[in-house]
Amino acid sequence: MRPFSYVRAGDAGTAIALVRERPDSAFLAGGTTEVDLVRQDVLRPGLLVDINDLPLDGIEDLPDGGLRIGALARMSEVARAPGVMERFPVISQALVLGASAQLRNMASMGGNLCQRVRCSYFRDPASPCNKRDPGTGCSALDGVNRGHAILGTSDHCIATHPSDLAVPLTALDAIVHTSGPGGERAIGVDSFFLLPGDTPQREHPLEHGELITAIEVPGAPVARRSVYLKFRDRQSYEFALASVAAAVRIQDGTVAEVRLALGGVGTRPWRARRAEAALLGQPASAASFAEAARQELAAATPHPMNAFKVELAQRAIVRALNTLTDGER
Amino acid sequence: MSTDVVLPVTERGPEAGTAVLTVNGQVRELQVEPRVSLLDALREHLGLTGSKKGCDQGTCGACTVWVDGRRVLACLTLAVACEGREVTTIEGLAADGELHQMQAAFVEHDAFQCGYCTPGQIMSAVKLLEEGHAGDDAEIAEWMSGNICRCAAYPNIRAAIRGVRDAAGGER
Numbered sequence: 001m002r003p004f005s006y007v008r009a010g011d012a013g014t015a016i017a018l019v020r021e022r023p024d025s026a027f028l029a030g031g032t033t034e035v036d037l038v039r040q041d042v043l044r045p046g047l048l049v050d051i052n053d054l055p056l057d058g059i060e061d062l063p064d065g066g067l068r069i070g071a072l073a074r075m076s077e078v079a080r081a082p083g084v085m086e087r088f089p090v091i092s093q094a095l096v097l098g099a100s101a102q103l104r105n106m107a108s109m110g111g112n113l114c115q116r117v118r119c120s121y122f123r124d125p126a127s128p129c130n131k132r133d134p135g136t137g138c139s140a141l142d143g144v145n146r147g148h149a150i151l152g153t154s155d156h157c158i159a160t161h162p163s164d165l166a167v168p169l170t171a172l173d174a175i176v177h178t179s180g181p182g183g184e185r186a187i188g189v190d191s192f193f194l195l196p197g198d199t200p201q202r203e204h205p206l207e208h209g210e211l212i213t214a215i216e217v218p219g220a221p222v223a224r225r226s227v228y229l230k231f232r233d234r235q236s237y238e239f240a241l242a243s244v245a246a247a248v249r250i251q252d253g254t255v256a257e258v259r260l261a262l263g264g265v266g267t268r269p270w271r272a273r274r275a276e277a278a279l280l281g282q283p284a285s286a287a288s289f290a291e292a293a294r295q296e297l298a299a300a301t302p303h304p305m306n307a308f309k310v311e312l313a314q315r316a317i318v319r320a321l322n323t324l325t326d327g328e329r
Numbered sequence: 330m331s332t333d334v335v336l337p338v339t340e341r342g343p344e345a346g347t348a349v350l351t352v353n354g355q356v357r358e359l360q361v362e363p364r365v366s367l368l369d370a371l372r373e374h375l376g377l378t379g380s381k382k383g384c385d386q387g388t389c390g391a392c393t394v395w396v397d398g399r400r401v402l403a404c405l406t407l408a409v410a411c412e413g414r415e416v417t418t419i420e421g422l423a424a425d426g427e428l429h430q431m432q433a434a435f436v437e438h439d440a441f442q443c444g445y446c447t448p449g450q451i452m453s454a455v456k457l458l459e460e461g462h463a464g465d466d467a468e469i470a471e472w473m474s475g476n477i478c479r480c481a482a483y484p485n486i487r488a489a490i491r492g493v494r495d496a497a498g499g500e501r
Contacts, residue, residue: 001364002364003342003343003344003362003363003364004342004343004363004364005340005341005342005343005363006340006341006342006363006407006409006410007338007339007340007341008338008410008412009338010338014338018338028407028410031405031406031407031410032387032402032405035366035405035406035407036386036387036405038364039385039386040386047340048363048407050407050410052410076399099475100390100474100475100476101400101453101456101457101460101462101472101473101474101475102390102393102400102401102402102453102475103387103402103405103475105399105400105401106401106402106405106406235470235471235474236470236471236474237474237475
């Protein structure tokens with residue numbers, strides 16, 4: 001492991017200034033991705049600025065029925081917060097289905113959004129990788145790409161976005177609040193996660209030294225009936241091959257409101273807008289669920305080893321909608 | 330720019346410097362570089378070799394310890410980041426020479442084969458009961474999934490956990 005310097009910041013302004021000063025510095029929150037990738041020589045910081053003492057760990061129920069979650073709240077705390085479990089079960093479920101109990105005690109909410117991809121070529125400094133070393137090529141295109149993305153891919157990168165949490169946040173139009181050298185700003189989740197395009201090294205619009213301070217989830221009564229389903233190679237402690245965050249409201253047997261997002265299949269957490277549009281006003285039936293899923297995955301670009309995900313993702317969507325509407329179909 | 334008050338801060342490293350850790354209730358001073366993990370600090374600097382290094386990348390759970398009362402992975406934690414926090418290792422579990430009830434239950438139920446993952450399993454299992462996730466075997470398996478046992482002693486590990494749970498009069 002390369003040597004680096006360390007400093008613990010007591011307030012946000014100091015943390016931001018410290019990172020801003022040095023191009024090779026980075027914030028350190030839970031460290032579950034960062035320490036690992038520094039040890040793998042994938043990340044090479046000269047200075048880590050520990051932000052764990054900053055008072056950014058609150059979980060607040062907002063008057064509009066939404067949530068404001070501090071960036072340093074831990075996954076485990078958010079998963080068991082009563083306001084999250086009651087009003088946004090899909091968020092609680094996604095958190096609990098991610099990582100392990102130990103990692104969930106460490107990993108912060110802001111860090112979760114910034115976690116790096118699990119592509120084995122990104123994590124291996126000996127392999128060409130456009131995300132790690134822009135311009136060197138993508139080893140996954142003709143490599144072992146079973147876990148890679150089928151939606152939002154480019155010729156430069158097909159790495160899957162790894163976060164479970166980000167999937168319901170995408171379905172629910174969450175807002176990422178930041179503080180940085182340019183002041184404070186609020187970034188809609190759709191603008192926060194970037195498609196790889198020809199700049200896969202750029203995963204989000206944060207400037208160097210810009211700190212996530214909170215995640216806001218707008219009130220959404222539809223989310224009271226919501227579910228996160230995750231399909232993977234083993235029952236627990238594994239990343240998704242496909243996952244679905246779904247919330248739906250049925251009125252008189254037809255779909256009156258629906259939120260759908262996919263994980264494990266996209267280069268970013270994937271809002272299934274085509275499926276949502278196809279479902280609205282349709283009967284709550286297995287046939288309309290299957291048709292909506294088909295339309296969403298029509299845009300998929302599979303590779304030889306991950307073509308199975310096209311079918312898996314469709315079945316996941318149908319299963320999630322069936323689960324939520326059991327008794328109303 | 331944030332309007333927060335800027336406090337004086339001390340940058341340390343990359344060379345070794347003094348870190349003061351509280352481990353199992355004792356204040357310990359050691360010379361470590363910032364890159365040293367809590368796991369290496371415990372094992373190589375403080376002689377506490379109960380916490381095991383399995384994968385060193387956060388996937389096996391053999392290094393599970395408690396920081397401020399919560400189960401975490403020592404391999405992904407920097408030692409310097411633990412200053413001012415309470416670290417508890419498997420060596421701190423037995424009190425006055427008496428095994429913790431979870432340690433005794435692991436012996437009673439033969440909840441190990443090679444024993445390498447056992448300290449991490451036990452540190453995790455004690456917290457599992459405190460967290461209230463030992464309702465049935467499926468729940469125990471899910472909430473212990475961060476501790477891998479390559480000898481596959483899982484049925485006996487679950488039996489040990491059930492034993493402590495039931496002795497305590499149901500889930501705590």
